[in-house]
Amino acid sequence: MEDQWSRWGLDLHLRPAAGHGLRAGLEHALREAVRSGRLPAGTRLPSSRTLARDLGIARGTVTQALDQLVAEGYLESKPRSGIRVAPQPAAPPEEAGPPPHATLPPVRGIDLRSGFPDLSAFPRREWLAATRHVMQTAPNAALGYRDRAGVIELRQALAAYLGRARGVITTPAHIVVCAGYAHALRLVCHILDRGTLAFENPAEPDYPALAEHLGHRASRIPVDHDGLIAGHLTDEGAAVVTPAHQYPLGVTLSPARRVELISWARRSGAYVVEDDYDGEFRYDRQPVGALQGMAPDRVVYVGTTSKTIAPGLRLAWLVLPTGLLAPLAEKTRWDESSVSVIDQLVLARLIQTGDLDRHVRRCRIRYRRRRDLLGEAVARQLPHARLSGIAAGLHAVLRLPGEAGQEAPLLARLADRGIHVEGLSPFYHRPEQSPLAIVVGYATPAEHAYRSALTALVEALRERVQS
Ligand SMILES: Cc1ncc(COP(=O)(O)O)c(C=O)c1O
Known part of the structure; x- marks a missing residue:
């Protein structure tokens, strides 16, 4: 390797940055060299022994720095071919x-x-198996224009899954398949009369911004260790909450606050939008059931595959109270679900086989x-x-x-x-x-x-x- 290195006449020109410590300085210098494209993908590095000698630092320090950069994806280490610069995402022109x-x-x-x-x-293997099954069994008609609310096979599978896994009380007729949570929220904004939507503070800032963009006002309701302080709600038309695991603080909406929130919604004719983005992941005790189970007539439930499988799928679902089904049909006519029928059928199969669980x-x-x-x-x-x-x-x-x-x-x-x-x-x-x-x-x-x-x-x- 040493011979090759000198024969190729390569010189890394690494100057471990001052003030970082030797290892951090070497990591920094290598990272910069890869990031800037000066060391392109595939470039083979000299052995740790050669590097250590050239730079005048201990071989152990060099090895640790190289291991770190392998873990970060800047370098790759393959048996018998040493360490090379790994392919990097292309920089935009x-x-x-x-x-x-x-x-x-x-x-x-x-x-x-x-x-x-x-x-x-x-779950690539399972996704592939489910795709193969769908392609082998779905009749041609299944691939045509389907129900705007989503394919019935998926809505049936979701109704059973949500009841079992999240305590949601629903039927396939109340479920709408959407392209992610933001799409679901957009549909909700279209359905609700213009007015004020309450959001948690803190919260993901894109969501109140979306509501405002669509002509609603956004109020901000503080959160404490019991979740949203429901007593601060007034005349909003809906409150958007993350009860299972508040985003971003991570607290759970307490039982007393759940009751308070639902009572507010009933009293004022408002709705609660439940963003159950990571409800499947609870570690030390049983999952906390969805708020929707307490009041299916007042809670709009939203779930997504973005945390359980991958955000790139853009596959989520809305569960609507009966009273919002007619407004949905009327006001979202032009906002059809943009999720591929095939992906919907594959997810349905993944749920039916137990692979998702x-x-x-x-x-x-x-x-x-x-x-x-x-x-x-x-x-x-x-x-x-x-x-x-x-x-x-x-x-x-x-x-x-x-x-x-x-x-x-x-x-x-x-x-x-x-x-x-x-x-x-x-x-x-x-x-x-x-x-x-x-x-x-x-x-x-x-x-x-x-x-x-x-x-x-x-x-x-x-x-x-x-x-
Ligand atoms: C609070 C919250 N809700 C919902 C989602 C899921 O969004 P989507 O389904 O659009 O990926 C996220 C994703 O990060 C989130 O942070």
Whole structure:
């Protein structure tokens, strides 16, 4: 390898950045070289021994840095062919103008942003088997224009699944298949008369923005350790909530607040929109059933495959109270479901065979282990930090000593090390009212990369506390 290296006349031109420590400096220099395209995909690196000698640093330090970059996807290590630069996502051409809209565009490095399941866990084999079954058995007519509410096979499967897994009381006639939660919310906004929609504070900011875009007003209702403070609701036409695992704080809506919220809706003729985005993932006790089961006549339930399978499917569902079925037919005539009939039939098959349940069970075990590792690492190494929202879901909130104003420099510092997480403040209507915290999406990395991602995050946060 050494001979080849010198014969090719390659020179990495690595200058480990000053002030980072030797290992971090080498990682930084290599990351930059790959990111900038200076070391293109396929470039073979010299042996760790050669690198260590050329750079004048210990071989162990070089090996650790290379392992880290393999875990982050910058390098790849193959038996008998050494370490090479891994293929990288293509950079958009300079003249391309603003990038196309993507909710959470891919990032390079350690991705601990919330909003993703582990995409490497996609049930490819089961999806393929279900697709084969659909292609072998679906009559030609099944592939034509189908019911705008979604194919009946999927709505039947969902009615049974939601009753069993989430305590939702419904029939196929009340279910509408949608292309993701935002599509479901858009339909709800069309159905409800213009007026005010209440949103949790903090919440995903895109959703109140969507309601406002569609002509509604958005009020912001604070959340405490029992979830939405229902007593703050007044004359809103609907309240949009995340009862199973508040997004982003992670608290569960308490039984007393559930009663209070439903009483408010009944009293004022309003609706509750239940965003059950990660309700399948609860770790320490039985899943908390959907709010919808308490009041199917007042609650619009929304579920999605974005956390159980993958957001790229764009497959979600609305469960509507009977009173909203006629307004739906009338007011959403032009907003048809944009989910492929084939994908709908495949999901129906996945539910019917029990493959979806088995997949969710496997993921639940995987994510609980990751959550436990995160909890242990924080308890051991970040005694001043406080982790919350860990009973369920795919993310947790890590509060840090300091103030909201320190969030941006902290995130920049983490990003500089290739660690991508979100701060808590953008989820607040008034970001300055946020405590200093980061939202850790512990499901996001691939299984093999999780431990090193966690170590990198904790080390970077420790250094912050010590500096
Ligand atoms: C609060 C919340 N609701 C719903 C969703 C699911 O959205 P979709 O089904 O559009 O992927 C997400 C995704 O991150 C979310 O954060």
